[in-house]
Amino acid sequence: MKKENRIITSKYNKYTFFFVNMYHQLSKPSNLFFLLTMVLLTIPQISPFNPYTYLLAFSLVTGTSMIKDGIEDYKRHKEDKIVNMKIINVAYIEDKMIYSKEIHAEDIKQGDFVILKPEEEIPGDCVLLLSKIKEKCKGYCFVDTSNLDGESNLKKKTSHTVKDCLQNCAESRSDQMSYDFCQCEYDLLENVKNSTVKDTGDVFNKFECTLTTQDREFLCNERNILLRGMKLKNVDSALVYIVAVGGQTKLGKSNVMPRKGTSLFEMELTKIVMIIFVIYFVLLCSTAILGSLFLRKNNLQYLYLGTYLSSDALKLTGTNYIMFSYLIPLSLFVTLEVSRMFHALYISHDENLERDGIKSVCRNSNVTEDLGMIEYILSDKTGTLTKNKMVFKKIHVLGSEEIIDVSELKFNFSNIDEISDLIKFSNVKDEVYRNFFLTFLLLCCNSVEPLNGKLEGISQDEICILQKLEANGIQLLRREEDFLLLKIGNINIKCNIEYILDFSSSRQRMSVIVKFLDKIFMFSKGSDQMMLDEKKINVKILNRESVSKIVNKNSSYRTLICAYREITNEELINLKNDLESVNLEDHEEKEDFFFKKLEKNLEYIGTTFIEDELQDEVKETIEMLKEAGIKIWMITGDKKETALSCAIDSGLMTNLRDNSVISIEGRRVDEELRNPNILSYKSVIIYRSTPKQKSQIALILRNFKKNTLAIGDGNNDVPMLLTSHVGVGILGKEGNQAGISADFAVPDFRSLKYLIFIHGRYNFIRFSKVTLNGLYKNIYLIIIQYLYNFYTGFSGKPVYNNFFLNYYNVLFTSLIPATICCFDKDLPEDYLLRNPREYKSTTSFFCKSVIFLGIIYGIIQGLVVFLLVLGVFFIKDLVRRDGKVAGYNGMNNLMSLIVFFSVFLGQIRLISFYTIYSYVAIFLSLLLLFLTLFVIQDTSLGGNMWILMSIPSAYFTFLFIMLFTYISELCLSKIFYKLVNKKEIN
Template sequence: PAFTWEVRANDRNYHRQFKKRFAFCLTKQKYAGNAIKTAKYNVFTFLPLNLYEQFHRMANIYFVFVILLQTFPVISTLPWYTLLFPLSCLLIIRGLRDLIDDIGRHQSDRNINSRPCEILSGKSFRWRKWRDICVGDIVRLRKESFVPADMLLLCSSEPSSLCYVETTDIDGETNLKFRQALLVTHQELVREESMAAFDGEVTCEEPNSRMHSFTGTLAWRGETYPLDSERILLRGCRLRNTDVCYGLVIYAGFDSKIMRNCGKIKQKKTKLDRMMDRLVIIIFVVLLVMSLCLAIASGFWARMFQEKHSYLSAFYKHTTPAQQAFFNFWGFTILLSIIIPMSMYITLEFIYLVNSFFINWDLEMYYAVKDIPAKARSTSLNDQLGQIEYIFSDKTGTLTQNRMSFRKCCVNGTIYGNFWWKQVCRDSRDSRVTWSHRVEKKLDFCDVTLLEVAQRDNDPVLREFLRLLALCHTVMVEEKGDQLVYQAASPDEEALVLAARSLGYVFLARTQDTITISELGKKKVYKVLAMLDFNSDRKRMSVLVRDPQGTIRLYTKGADTVILERLQRRGPNETFTERALDRFAEETLRTLCLASKEVSEVEYSDWSRRHHEASILLQGRAWELDKLYEEMEQNLQLLGATAIEDKLQDGVPETIQLLKLGNIKVWVLTGDKQETAVNIGYACKLLTDDMEILEEKEISEILEAHWVCNNNSSGSGEAQCSSRSSQQHPKASHHKKRAIIISGDFLDKILHTGEVLKEKRRLWRQLACCRAVGSEQQGSLVEKAFVDLATSCQAVICCRVTPKQKALMVQLVKKHKKAITLAIGDGANDVNMIKTADIGVGICGLEGAQAVQCSDYALAQFSYLQRLLLVHGRWAYLRICKFLRYFFYKTFAGLMAQVWFAFHSGFTAQPLYEGWFLALYNIFYTASPVLSMGLLEQDVSAKRSLEFPELYVVGQQDELFNYRVFGITFLHGVSTSLCSFYIALWAFEDHVGSKAVGDYESFAVTVATSALLSVLMEIILDTKFWTVLSFVMVAASLLLFCLFSFLTQSIDAFRIAPAIFCFPDASRNALTDPYVLLVVLLSLVVNTIPSLTIHLYHTMTGKTTIQQKIRLKAKREPEPSVELRAHVSHGSFHRRSSYAFSHQEGYAGLITRGDSLR
C-alpha cells in the first residue's frame, strides 16, 4: 500500500489544508472529522429519498404508471382513488417503518457523537465530545472507556505502557487483547507538558478496512520507529484493567477501520420470495394478454355494432374501431391492474415480523442458565426455516460445550489420567490430590500417580513437560485475593495452564521479557528471548527462554502433524506417543504435542540478529519471520502429548436424530483431527455402526469411475462404464447407508480455491486419469461428481477445514444441488459459512459474539435447532404458503368477474363493481381472515411436530406452494368468479315485476357479496387451528364490508360527491330483497360444494399429507440407544491429527512487552 497518510501531532492547521475530490469537481477535507452519521435521512431529504427508494420496486412503478393512465378521461375506467388509496397506504406504512428505524439511527449517532472524552488543548486536557476530535489530537482514555478513534498508543499507566483492551464490539471476541506503546514514547511522554510539546509525525497507509493490519512509521527527533497493529487502539475497543492511557489520533470518523467495515450486508431472499417475483411477472404478462384480447374483441364488436346500427353513426364519427380498441386496451389495463395484489407485500412483512416475535418469545428455546433467549435477527426468512435440506455445523462450541478439561496426557511413553481415578479424586478431597491450594474446583483432571511422580522430581522428561505447559502460552495473569485469575486467548490454553498449576508448576507473572513460575514451590524467573507466534498455517507456537542457569531452550507445542515431522529422531518413545494420540482421538479428546530442544549461544546470536532485522521490515515482514521460525523449530525432542475433553452439549444426539428423520442432512465441518471428529459423530448419532464409511481412497475410486463413465465414448469404454458405474457411480447405492469422511487437503483438490486448473489436474493425476483436464467445464464435473456423491450419503464429516473451505462447501451444495442450506456455528471462524448459507444461525458461546452478530437467528444451544426448524420453521412455511394461496385465490375470485362482465358490456372496459369496493376489497374486506391464517395457522401442535419430524418433508418438496398449486389456485379463483357472476346474471335476467331488483348497481352488489362470502367460506373450511382471534377476524371482515358499504353508498355521500359515491343505497336495495339473498346463498353453496367434497374425500381416504406422514411413525423402527464410546478406526482410517490449540495469532508479540503482575 502507498504510505501517503501523514499525521502531525498537535497540529490541526496542517491537516485542514488538504482536500480531496469526491464528486466531479467537488472537494472535501482529506482528514475526516470524528462525527459519524449512519442515519439515511434528515428533515429535508426524508420524503424525496424515501420515495426514491420505494420506487425502486417495479411493482410500485407499475402502479404509478396505471394511476397516471387514470388521469386521461378517454381511457380511464376506474375512479382515481381505487389504486391511489391502497398505494398511498403501502407507501405510508413503509415510509413510517423507515422513519422509525432512521429516528433510532439518529438517536444512536447523537449518543455516540456526544460521548465525553479528554482532548489535549494547549498544555492541559479538557473535556470535549467525540465529535470534536480531529486527526493529530492527543486523547486521554480512562479505565472502562471506549476508544473514540483509531489511535497510536503513546503510553499508559501500566509498567512498560502495556494496555489491555476488549474488542467485543469489533470482532465479537470476549478475551482481552494487549497493546504496547513504543519504548521511546513510553519513556519520554511522562507529563502533560511533554505531550503538548510532542511533534512526532506518523506516515502510514491510507484508511482501509483491514482490521488486523497496520503498517507505518513514527518520525521524531531525527529517528524513525516502525509501527504495526500492536501499537494501535481501534475505535470501538474498550479499555480494561488499565487506569489511564494516551493516544495520537491516526484515523477519525468514517476513516476508522471499524467504520470502513460497516458495509452493506447482502440481503438474503427466500425461495418463496424469488418465486413470488416470478409469479408477479407472470400475472402482469397474463394481464396484458387479457387486455389485448379484450381490446381486439372490442374493436370487432364496435365494427359490428356500427354496421348493424348505422343510424347511430353520429356517435362514432370521431373514432374508428381500431382507435376504439387502442383506447380500450389501456382501459382494460387499468381495470385489471388490481389483480396484481399490491397489499400482499405489506401484509407479508407484518406476518414475517409477528412470526419472528413468536420465535423470540418461545420459552422452550430460552436458556435460563445464562439468561439467553432465542433471537430472530432477520424477520424475512422464517418460511425458509421450514425448507432446510442441509445443515452445516461447526463442532467445537456448537455440538460440543467448548469447555475444555485437561483429561489425559502421555509423557515419555506413559499415559496418565485414566478415568477410573475419578472416584479416587472424589474420595480424596480432604487430602487434596493436587499440588496448589489455588487450583479451581472446575479442574477435572486428577491422577495421583502423576502427582506423585511430579513431586519426586526425578523424571527429567516430565519436568520439562510441565515446565513447557507453564511457560509456552500467551496467558495473562492477575491476582485477586489468594486466587490467580488467568486471562487466556482460548479455553485450550487455560486448561493447559491450570493442569500445570495443579501439578506444582504454577504460572505466576510475566513482564515484557520474563516469565515467573513456581516449580514445586520454588520460584524461578525465565528470561523470554523470543515468542514464535501461532497462526493457522504454522499450527504451533514456541517460546525461546533462558533459564536461571543460563541455558537457552526452545519450548514448542502444536498439532502432531507439524510437531512429529520436526523431531530430531523417531524412537520407541515417539511410537508410544503416536499410539497414545490415536487412543485419545478415539475417546473424542482434542490432542496436542509438546517438544523442546536446547539452543546454543552461537546459534541463538546469529538467529536473534536476523530475527531483529526481519522484525523491522515494512514489506514482507511476516514471510521473513515465518522462515526464521521454521528454521528454529527443527530437530526437536518429543516430550509428550496432551488430551483435552470438549463435552457434547445437552440434547445434541436427540436433535440430530430428529433432524435426520425430518430428511435433513447434517454435515460437520471442523478443524479437529479425523478420529476426534469421527467419534463425536458416533456419539451424537450422526454416524451409526451400520454405515459404510467412505474415505479419501474410496472417494477417489468412485470419482475416477464417474469420470470414465462421462468421458469414455468408445464401445469398450461404455461397457466398462456400465459395469463399474453400477457399483461406484456417485448416485448409486442409495439403499446403502453411507457417510463420507474427508480432510481439508482433499477438499483443496475439489473446491474452487483460486488455483482451479492446477488443483484439478493434480486431482485427476492422482485418480490415474490419462486424459488432460484443462477446462473450467471439466473442472466443474469434478465438483458436481463429488457433490452428487456427498449428497447421496447420510452424513458428511470434513476435518481440518479452514473458514474459507467451510464457506466453499456451502457454496458448492447451493451451486450444484440448488438446495436450501443452514449453517450453524459459534466462533469467528464460522462467520463466512454463516453468511454464505441461506440461513445463518449463531450459537451464543464462549468464542465471542461475532457469529451471532452475523447470523440470521441466534440460539443458546444446538438442541434448540430442532424446535426452530421442526416447529417454528414448519409453521412459518405452512402459514406463508396458505397466506399466499388464499391471497391469490381471493383476488382472482373477487376481481376476475370484471373480465366476464366485459363480454356483456360490449367490451367497453366498463367496471362491474363500485370503485370503493375495488379499493377496499384486498385491504379491509378480505385481509383480516387471511392475515389470521398467516399468523396463527397450525396443522398439528408443537408437540406433534417434534413427535412426527417426517412432516418437515412437505416444505423441502415445496408441496404447499409451487407453480402447480398456483395454477390450481388460479383456476379455483376463476371458477368462483364464474359461478358468482353467471348465477347472478341468470337470476337477474328472469327477475321481473314492479318490485323486482334488476338494476346494474344491485347486480354488482350481488356478485360482490357472493364472491366475498365464498372467499370467507373457503378460508373457514381450510383453517385447521381456530382461536378467538380467528373468529374475530372473520367477523371483522363482514362488519367492515357492511360499514363501508353503508358509508360509501349513503345518500348524503352521493349528494356531496356524486362522481365518487355513485352507488347510492345499492346494498340496502339489493340485500333486503329475499330473492337476491337466495341468489347469494345459491352462489355460496355452488362455490363451496366442490371444496367441501374434496376435503371430505381426502379425509375419508387418508390422502392428506399429515396422515401419510404420521403413518410412517408406526413403521419406524425403534432407534437403539447410543452411548459415547471409542470407535476403532477401520478401512483406510489413518491418523494425521487436527489441532486442539485454538487461539488467534498475534498474541505472542504483544505479551512479550509489559507487566501483568499486580
C-alpha cells in the same frame, strides 16, 4: 467540514427521507405497476371510476412500508447520536505546556493524542503510548474485547515507545487540575510525528502499522494496538495515538449489516407473480384484440361517441388495464412485510430460545419463513456442536508407553537444585521428563496471564492447561513483556522471554525462546498434523509409530504435540540481528523463515489431550433433524480422527463403518463436491477445512438448488453464514462476529429445533396459506370481470361497484389473512417437537401442484359464478315489488356480495388457531363491507343496495350460489390434502 469519525448507520435524513424512500418503494416492480395504474385512473376517458379510492389504497400500501422504514431509521439515528456525541479528552502541547480539551467522538482525527479512562470505549484504532497505575507510568494496559469478538477474557496490550521515556514521571508539565501530565507524556507528544497503517482487511487479530518518532520508527502489531469498540481495563488512564478513524477502523471495515437479500420464499413468490403477470397480459391482450374486432364488426362504432375506432380501442385497452390490475395482489406484499416484524419479535421473546440470560435475536426478518424450507444444515464443530469448554484430561510424556490422567500427577520440588538438575537432565527418569514437560507447558502458554486472581487470555486450551497446573502446585505468578515469574512448589523462579512467535493457522504451531536457569530453550507446540510430519517439522521422536498410535487412539481429544531444543547464545544473537533487519512489508514471512531455521531438530517431550464436551442436547437435536429429513454436514478445521469421533458422539454417524456417511479433507472439497452423488449421503464430515472452503461448500449446495442453513460461532464461520440461504450464529466463546453477521443469533445448537420445527414451520405455512389465498381470490375476482367484458361488448364497464373494487384487497379481504400470517398454528408446539416428521410436509403447502390447483380453481369458480348470476338476470331479472327490475346496479351489488362472502368464508376455513385477533378481524371485515356498501356507497347511488335487499329472489340466488361455492371448496380441500400427503410420502 466532513467529520471522518462520525458513525452513520442510518439510510435517510429528514430532508431526503420521503424522496429516497419513495424511490426505494417504486424500485419494486409491483409498486411501480400500481403507480402506473393510479396515473391511468386520473384520465377521465379511460378510468371507469374516480381515482381517489385507489389513491387511498395505494397510499395505505406504500405508507405502511414507509412508516416501518421511518421507525427503523429513527432508531438508527438515535443510536448513532449516542456514539458520535460521546465526550473524549484530547491532549495537545501549547507554549511548551500540555493541555487537554473535551471534544465529541465524531470530531477525532488521525494523529490526535487521546487520554482514555477506565471502562471507556475506545473511539478509534490507536497505538498505546503509555498507561498509568497509581500515578506511575507503565508500558501496558488491559482491554475488554467482548464488543468485537464476544470473548470475556481480558487481553493485554503493550507499548514500544514507553521504554524510552520512563523517567521524570513526577515532574508535571500541566497546570490543569483534572489530569496531571508527566514528563513521559510531554516527551511522547513532542516526539511522535505520524503513522502509516498497512491494509490488513477487517480481521480483528491482525494489524500492522509503523509509528514514526523524531529519531526512529516502531513496527506495531495487534499486541500494541487498541481497536475501536474495545474497553480500557485495570489501569487508571492511558495515552494513545489515533492511527485510524471512521470507516478505516477495523470495526468500520468489518461492520456487516443484516442481509436484505431476497429470501427463498420471495423467490418462489416472484415466480408466481410472473405467472400472474402472464395471465394479466393474456387477458389484457385478448380483450384489446377482440374488442377492436367487435367495434369493426357490422359497423358498430355508432354505439360509441368517439370518431375513430383506433382511438376508442386504445381507450378501452387503458380501461381494461385498470380493471385487470386488481389481479396483482396489492395488499399481499404489505401483509407479508408487517407479519415478518411479528415473527422477529416472537423469536426474540421465545423463552425456549433463551439460555442463562442470553436471548436469541432475529437480525434479518426477511428469512423467517425460509426456516420452514431447510434441506441441508452446515455445522461448525468447535463451539457449535461442542461447548468450547476445554478440560485438560491427559498427557503423554517421553519415555512412557501409556498416557497419564492429569488428576494423578504429583509435582513437588524442595529446592532450586532439583529444578536445575531437571533442566540439565542429569538423572534421566520418567518422573524427570514429566516434571520438565509440565514446566515446559507453563513456559509456552504465552497468550495467558494472571490478572486479579484469574487467568485471562485468548486461548481456551492454554487457560485450561494452566488452571490444571495451578491445582498441582505449578503457578504462573506474573507475566511481563520480557519475563515470567513462576512458582514451582515453594520456589519462585524468574524466566526471561527473548522472542515469541504466536500460533497461526498457516504455521499450525507457536514457538517461544526463553532463558531459564542459565540455559536458552526454544519451546514449540502445535497440531499433530504439523509436528508429526517429518517433511514439515523434523521432530526427533524415539518411537514415532508409538506416539502416532497413542494420538490416533485418543482422537476424540484435542491434541498438542510439544517439542523443544536448547539453542546457543550465538544462534540467539543471529536471530536478533535477522529480525531487526525485517521491514513492515514482509515481516510475517521473514519471521517464519528465521524461526524455521531454529525449529529444526526439535526433540519430542510430550503431548497434551484436551477434552471439548458436546453441547447440551446435541445428539437429541441431530436425531430430530435427521428424522425431519434434513441432512447435516459437519465442517471443521480439526483432524480427521477428531472430526469422526465427534460425529459418532453427536449421532451424525453410527460407527466408522457407516456407509451412509462420507468424510472429505478440506483441500479436496472442490473436486469431491462437484459430483452430484455426494447428495445421496445422509451426512458428510469435512475436516481440515479453511473459512474459504466453508464458504465454497455453502455455494456448491446453493448451485445444486438445495435450501441450506449454516450454523457456527466463530469469525471463521462468517463466510459460510453469509453464503448460505439462512445463517445462524451462536453467541459463544469463540466470538460474537458470527452472531452479528448471521440472520439469527442463538445461544446454542439445540435452539435449532425450536427455530426450525416451530418458528420455521409455522411461518412458512402461514405465508403459504395467505399467498395461495391472495392468488385465488384475485383470479376469482378478475375472471368474472373478464367474462363480463364479453357480455357487455368490451365496454370496459365494471361488474362491481368502485368502492368494493378498490377496497376488496386492502380492507375487506386482508384482515383475516393478516391474523393468519401473524398468529396461526396448525399443530401444537409440543406435538411438533415429539413428531419431527411433520416438518417433511411443510413445503407441500406451497408446491407447484397446489399453486396450479389454486389458479385453476379460481378460474373455474369465477366462470361458474358468472354464468349462474348471468343466468338469473338473463332468464328473469330480479324484480322489485313495484315491478321495476334490479338492473345493472342490482347485478353489480349482488356480484360484489357473492364474491366477498365466498372469499370470506374460505378465509375463515383457513384459520387453524383462533385468537381474539381472529374474531376481531372477522367482525371488522363484515363491518367495513356493510358500512361501505350499505352506508357510504348507498348514499352516493341513491339506495341501490337496500333496493336489492328488498327483492326476495335475491336472497335465494345468493344462498344457492354460496352453497355451490361451499361444496366446491370442500372438494378442493380434499384434493389439496391428498396432494400434501402424496408429496410427504414421496
